[in-house]
Amino acid sequence: MRPWFRLSLIAATAGLLVAACAGAESPAPSAAPPAEPSTGTSAAPASAAPAADVCTNPAPAAPGTTLTFASYGGVYQKAQRQAWLEPYAKLTGVQWTESEDSANATIKAQVESGQVTWDVVDVGNDFGLERNADVLEPLDFSLIHKDEILPGFVGPYRVADITYGIVLAYRSDLTGGQVPQGWADFFDLKKFPGKRGMYDYSAGGIFEVALMADGVAPKDLYPLDIPRAIRKLDTIKDQLVFWPGGAKSQELIGSGEVTMSLMWNGRAWSAKHLDNKPVEIQWNQQILTADYFVVPKGTPNKDEAMKFIAWATCAQNNAGPSQFIPYGPTNVNAKPAPDKVPDLAVSNVNDTTAYFDDEWVVENAQALDDAYNAWKTK
Amino acid sequence: MRPVPPVPLARPRSGRRPSGGRIVNRWAWLALPTIAFLVVFFVAPLILMSLRSVTDPPNAGLRNYAEFFGSEADVRVLINTFYIATISTIVCLVIGYPYAYLMNIVRPRVAGLLLIAVLLPFWSSLLVRTFAWEVILRDTGVINSILLNWGIIDRPLTLMRNTLGVIIGMSQILLPFMVLPLYTVMRRIDPELTRAAANLGAPPFAAFRRVFLPLSLPGVIAGSLLVFVLALGFYITPTILGSPRETMISRFIADQVQQRLNWGLASAMAVILMALTFVALFLASRVVRIRDVYGALGDES
Numbered sequence: 001m002r003p004w005f006r007l008s009l010i011a012a013t014a015g016l017l018v019a020a021c022a023g024a025e026s027p028a029p030s031a032a033p034p035a036e037p038s039t040g041t042s043a044a045p046a047s048a049a050p051a052a053d054v055c056t057n058p059a060p061a062a063p064g065t066t067l068t069f070a071s072y073g074g075v076y077q078k079a080q081r082q083a084w085l086e087p088y089a090k091l092t093g094v095q096w097t098e099s100e101d102s103a104n105a106t107i108k109a110q111v112e113s114g115q116v117t118w119d120v121v122d123v124g125n126d127f128g129l130e131r132n133a134d135v136l137e138p139l140d141f142s143l144i145h146k147d148e149i150l151p152g153f154v155g156p157y158r159v160a161d162i163t164y165g166i167v168l169a170y171r172s173d174l175t176g177g178q179v180p181q182g183w184a185d186f187f188d189l190k191k192f193p194g195k196r197g198m199y200d201y202s203a204g205g206i207f208e209v210a211l212m213a214d215g216v217a218p219k220d221l222y223p224l225d226i227p228r229a230i231r232k233l234d235t236i237k238d239q240l241v242f243w244p245g246g247a248k249s250q251e252l253i254g255s256g257e258v259t260m261s262l263m264w265n266g267r268a269w270s271a272k273h274l275d276n277k278p279v280e281i282q283w284n285q286q287i288l289t290a291d292y293f294v295v296p297k298g299t300p301n302k303d304e305a306m307k308f309i310a311w312a313t314c315a316q317n318n319a320g321p322s323q324f325i326p327y328g329p330t331n332v333n334a335k336p337a338p339d340k341v342p343d344l345a346v347s348n349v350n351d352t353t354a355y356f357d358d359e360w361v362v363e364n365a366q367a368l369d370d371a372y373n374a375w376k377t378k
Numbered sequence: 379m380r381p382v383p384p385v386p387l388a389r390p391r392s393g394r395r396p397s398g399g400r401i402v403n404r405w406a407w408l409a410l411p412t413i414a415f416l417v418v419f420f421v422a423p424l425i426l427m428s429l430r431s432v433t434d435p436p437n438a439g440l441r442n443y444a445e446f447f448g449s450e451a452d453v454r455v456l457i458n459t460f461y462i463a464t465i466s467t468i469v470c471l472v473i474g475y476p477y478a479y480l481m482n483i484v485r486p487r488v489a490g491l492l493l494i495a496v497l498l499p500f501w502s503s504l505l506v507r508t509f510a511w512e513v514i515l516r517d518t519g520v521i522n523s524i525l526l527n528w529g530i531i532d533r534p535l536t537l538m539r540n541t542l543g544v545i546i547g548m549s550q551i552l553l554p555f556m557v558l559p560l561y562t563v564m565r566r567i568d569p570e571l572t573r574a575a576a577n578l579g580a581p582p583f584a585a586f587r588r589v590f591l592p593l594s595l596p597g598v599i600a601g602s603l604l605v606f607v608l609a610l611g612f613y614i615t616p617t618i619l620g621s622p623r624e625t626m627i628s629r630f631i632a633d634q635v636q637q638r639l640n641w642g643l644a645s646a647m648a649v650i651l652m653a654l655t656f657v658a659l660f661l662a663s664r665v666v667r668i669r670d671v672y673g674a675l676g677d678e679s
Contacts, residue, residue: 105636195517200622201637241539242622255518369638373630374451376622377458 054143054307055314058092061304066095071122073100074247075270075325080122080161083320084312091311094304104132107296111135116298119305126203128158128294129362137295137302143310148331150346152355153290159313160290162321163328165345166205168282169253169268170260182285182352183213186260187236197252197261200242202372203361205287206233208354209262212285218354223364226371233375253279265345269326283348289356290330424652427645434642442646452630456650459627460658462544462616463609467556469549470605471598474556478597481557482564493561500554508615511547512538515619544620551615552608556601563597603659610655627651 053059069085071077077100085096099118104127110116111134128136136157146154153160170180175192185192186209198206208221210229233240241258243249250267252258254277265286271279293309295302311317315333322329322336326343329336341347361368431442446452481492499507514520515537522534537543567590575585613628627647634644 103636105639108639244617255516257516257518365638369633370449370451373455373625374449377451377455377625378623 054310055145055316058088058307058311061092061094061307063093064095065093065301065304066097067119067301067304067308068097068099068117069120069122070099070102070106070118072102072246076246076266076327077122079321079324079327082324083322084308084317087317087320088308088311092307094308107294108135111297114298116296116300118296119299119301120308121294121296122161122291123158123294124291125289125356125358126362126365128155128292129358130156131362132294133157135297137297137299137306139295139309140303140306143306144313145310145315145331148315148333149313150290150330150332153292153330158292158294159309160330161293161309161312161318163288163290163330163344163346165265165283165286165288165348166199166209167263167265167268167286167345168209168260168284169263169271169279170282171253171256171258172278172280174256174259179280180260180282182282183209184215186262187213187232189236189239192259194259195239195241195257196236197249197258197263198240198242199249199262200244202369203356203365205262205356206372207368208287208356209285212354218285218352221354222357222360224360224368226368230371230375250275253277265343266325266327269343284350285352285354286345286348287354287356288345288349428649430642431645431649432642434645438642442643443650445643446646446650452627452647455625455630456627456654458624459610459651460654462541462548462624462626463606463612465541465545466548466552466609467602467606469545470552470556471602473549474553474560474601475594475598477553478557478560478564481561496554496557499550504551505614507551508547508618511543511550512618515543515546538619539621541620541624544616544624547615547619548609548612552605555604555608559600559604560594560597563600564594567593599662603662606658607655610651 069080071080077098081096081098085098088094089096102122104123107118107121107123107127110118133156138156139159144154144159146159149159150163153163168180168183168186170192172179174194178191180186180192186196207224207226207229210232211221211225212218214228214232216225216228241252243252243261246264246267249261249263250271253261253263253268254271254275263281265281268279268281271277293312295305295309299305312320313331315331315335318331318334319329319336321327322340322344326340326345328344328346336344432438432440434442477492477496481489484492512519516522516539517534517536519537521537522531525531526534537546571593572585572589575589576582580588610626611628613626613632616624616626617629628651631644631647631651634640634647
């Protein structure tokens with residue numbers, strides 16, 4: 001074979017391989033079997049707010065408008081897509097591009113570099129506060145029904161889109177027939193032997209649950225007594241298995257590697273109903289928290305983004321994802337899918353329920369993280 | 379008696395032709411696009427990052443560095459990183475050297491199979507391999523399930539979430555980087571030399587130790603350097619297979635970038651890691667001839 005022919009053959013093959021690899025880069029969102037079919041988003045009693053238009057009949061978007069939605073991927077984003085993105089696209093003609101890698105650092109990078117591509121971003125409870133004002137657009141409350149949102153779950157730069165609970169999930173077959181009553185039992189290795197799953201994030205609830213296990217009432221949690229929490233954590237440190245994300249927590253408890261785990265309620269639900277594992281939730285002492293929608297500063301589609309956020313947080317539409325996953329609405333007038341109601345965090349609120357003090361947590365994020373790292377790596 | 383011509387030894391090439399002319403000729407200009415690419419996408423970002431370590435937050439000066447060294451956890455993790463990298467290198471060497479030697483002495487077809495066995499995992503995703511190790515090593519994993527079922531043990535062995543799990547995973551992933559340079563060097567060692575030593579009366583092990591081993595040293599250095607430097611940058615495998623006690627510095631850097639958004643501190647940590655790696659290489663160069671590495675990795679024309 002001539003040298004030049006051989007060379008071009010090699011180059012062509014290499015090119016094909018590179019193209020194949022690049023094409024295979026973005027995997028589809030993890031396909032979980034869709035939940036039980038529902039009759040569609042239920043209509044709530046009409047709200048008297050003047051901006052009812054945006055809730056039931058949003059104005060069509062300018063032709064060719066593409067909005068970019070960034071969230072956390074997997075079953076979660078799929079539910080958001082099915083409940084919100086697709087219906088909204090039908091109503092307004094907006095085209096959606098999605099990212100499954102929502103991250104605060106990316107928002108910061110985009111705004112700093114002046115290349116903002118994300119329009120609506122789903123962020124955790126540790127973002128969207130006053131100190132992030134420099135990278136976020138103030139929300140348009142002439143459209144958003146601020147008074148209908150759960151108190152404490154809306155701010156100038158963010159509005160909660162779903163609520164969820166950080167709960168104690170346990171394997172009913174590995175706890176010797178006993179039911180853990182709360183976080184104190186999580187830390188009781190004698191009564192409930194076995195490993196414990198824990199979210200590997202300093203602001204993920206680890207200190208809060210340790211304090212609650214040590215007897216602190218939810219309303220007295222903040223400011224966090226970190227040394228006390230660490231003393232409590234040291235009693236089970238060797239039995240802790242840290243998980244970095246939801247899917248791993250679901251897998252850990254599903255496989256029986258851990259007997260109990262701190263989990264997001266949606267993941268515990270998935271382990272039971274999708275993976276068919278004997279996983280139960282103890283709703284006592286859950287931490288009720290939320291994910292929020294924010295709009296990065298300088299996005300070219302600001303108005304359309306605001307319209308979408310207003311639509312998604314309206315009573316008629318807010319409970320949409322609950323058809324697919326048990327994540328609760330943030331609009332007090334929203335009606336979640338009836339079969340999911342018992343599994344929602346908001347349905348299981350009682351006197352023992354705790355809440356994050358987002359302001360305090362973000363203010364003290366550095367100290368919190370330093371203390372966590374210092375303890376964790378010892 | 380006629381003088382015996384000297385036996386040609388496997389000697390690393392220097393940058394000069396035997397005639398004394400320089401190897402760099404006009405064709406070297408072809409390297410210009412590559413150098414430009416490296417400068418723009420490698421050197422420039424490194425410089426920018428180093429600058430950021432002293433300018434973010436504004437007028438930081440050496441504050442980020444002071445913050446790093448003042449934090450007990452950070453220093454502990456840094457030391458742990460070098461510790462784990464060193465152990466991984468040693469384990470890779472202990473496994474890789476006999477493997478490369480085996481590849482060297484068997485028939486070419488068997489050597490080819492052995493080569494494929496080493497390279498195949500190389501071509502699969504690092505994450506997949508790490509998770510595979512997790513499935514094998516964990517309490518409810520393959521090894522423990524088998525041992526428990528056969529009644530050999532009654533409580534699961536702790537094979538992961540400790541240093542053992544991390545070393546197992548990292549060594550398996552880094553093994554090709556040790557075996558390949560070793561094999562390349564060993565292949566070029568003239569087998570007549572060890573035979574000559576045996577003829578002169580050396581017992582097999584002495585022949586190996588005094589003739590073969592020193593000649594294979596460039597490969598050992600090349601492989602060890604490669605594995606060591608790569609191991610320093612690992613953080614996914616130690617995170618999945620180890621406990622938080624086995625956290626490596628790259629994990630902290632990633633957390634500072636992604637969660638804490640503290641890019642100045644992250645840059646400082648990266649600069650520290652880079653600087654310490656250079657120091658480690660410098661110390662290594664005092665002990666062995668780093669120049670030999672170039673002879674090992676390159677092919678002699």
